[in-house]
Amino acid sequence: MTANTNTLLEVRDLTVYFQGQNKHQPVRAVDGISFAIPEGAFHALVGESGCGKTTLARTLVGLQQATSGEVLIRNQNINSLLKNRKLLAKDVQFVFQNPLGALSRRQTVYQSLEEPLLIHNVGNADRRRQRIHELAELVGLPLSSLDRLPRSLSGGQRQRVAIARALALEPSILICDEPLSALDVSIQAQIVSLFSQLQQKLGLTIIMITHDLAVVREVCTSVSVMYLGKVMEANNTEPLFAQPAHPYTQALLSSVPSPDPNTESTRQRIVLRGEPPSPMAPPSGCRFHTRCPKAVPECSAKEPVLKPQANSGLIACHLV
């Protein structure tokens, strides 16, 4: 990831701990993460379940209080921005994982789309209706669906509604928490292309959490790979997929089947042993050393820092 001059969102040494059953051993969901997202980026956060991706995303929109560290949006601390949530809402919006839960089951699509406009006192009824029709067109919702309740929409349409609602206030940053995982594969493709269209049309900066590496490769400009609350590797998409440097990234990428039979036949799946360790008691040194196929004694002793490497990437590994 290049150090772009136009940084829109920056995270400095962010930690988010949750009080678990044991008072002295909090769950370290996010444990010291730093990154900067330039304007206009389509950034992906990948990593296995429970590595803290969602917590990180929730912290970025202020749904979760950071334990320490800072989230800066246009060089302003999110805590000071949160004093006026309405202002923050105009800049940063969130797309939830499950659109059915994120839409009120009592509100029609029209009412759901109107809500952000009502909260922010946008225009009169005519102006709002115009804006809702614009939004529906933008995300490809038929106007006839405006009077329906979320439960009578298809999964893809629900997610379109959720996206349209997030875009209603014309935010510059969109944070999406696994927006594809509740959808069918065929619908996923539509929503992914919708995201990249929207990004180009509206000049959005998107941070998307996902499991789907094929999607990342298709649309994202840069990727951060997370493991147990830390960033293991961050790079632009192309070099990361071409030459994954971190053993964890390599293992992750080796799990993606290739449509090309020749590549697929030579693909060597790196199977990681065991379960990811508990975030209540992360392993000493490098967090990944317990499962790393290339671990050396140094790995369990000293924690590697995330430092720039060749190919303009950031990697946290002693071996690179």
Add this chain to the structure above:
Amino acid sequence: MPDSLKLSSIAKWPWAVLTPVLLFVAVSILAPWITPYDPAAQDYSAVLQGFSQEHWLGTDYLGRDMFSRIIAGARVSLVAMSIVLAAALIIGVMVGSFAGYVGGRTELVLISLIDIILSLPSLVVALAFIGIIGPGYWSMIAALTMAWWANYARMSRAVVTSELHQPYIEAARVMGAGHLHIFCRHILPHVLALVVVYASADAGALVLAIATLSFLGLGVEPPTPEWGQMLVDGMNYLEQYPHLVILPGLALTLVVSSFNLLGEHFALKKVPKGLSKRRLGILKKRRAREEMNMLEQEAKA
């Protein structure tokens, strides 16, 4: 049990349930105009009469017209019931929602208080309260409200706590919505949908409680016609003139059971859904009209 008596079959006959309740409400509202006699007027030339042309349902020991008194009694019951129900609903929903929304220690204190009230039979709470402030119409209303609100508070709190952690509430928060907006627009409709259904069944129990307190001489005071009061008055003449007791008793039974059936009906049919469906239809028509107007304007331009 024959099929026609099963509760689920009631759902197919909404008017059979609704009619007695509507009749009760209509009679209560129209009472001053449809009573043939002044319900408090005494006529010593015609005491303790049976059914006749002049007095359809006879007269009591002071010569007061029974028919008029039963109708006027319906009004007294309805008014008192409505006041108590409205007050209990408002207090209950407010306290319960507040407890659920705020959470933490405040919730714990409030919910303990609610539990204490609920652990006692509601009539005992009402009696204790009347014991403190003395009998009378308004103290009966206050006492019944005190005994009734906790139920609604408990229900409201349960709904609020379950809705509060839904993702769509968080979505509203991300949109910049304040607490008032979130509560009024997202949570209150859910609370009301449940509480109103419960209240419709509760109305019967409340009518009965009002009659009970009046029967014990702790509620509505003598000159006012009230069914519980009429039961007491008629008791002395039970052997010779049983209609003095049977008629108000019958009225009471009818009202209470029809309210219970109404509540049952609402619970089975889930009326809020039906209502919202109808509202959707209205919204749809309105939107179609607006779009027509827009098209016309565009055509003109």
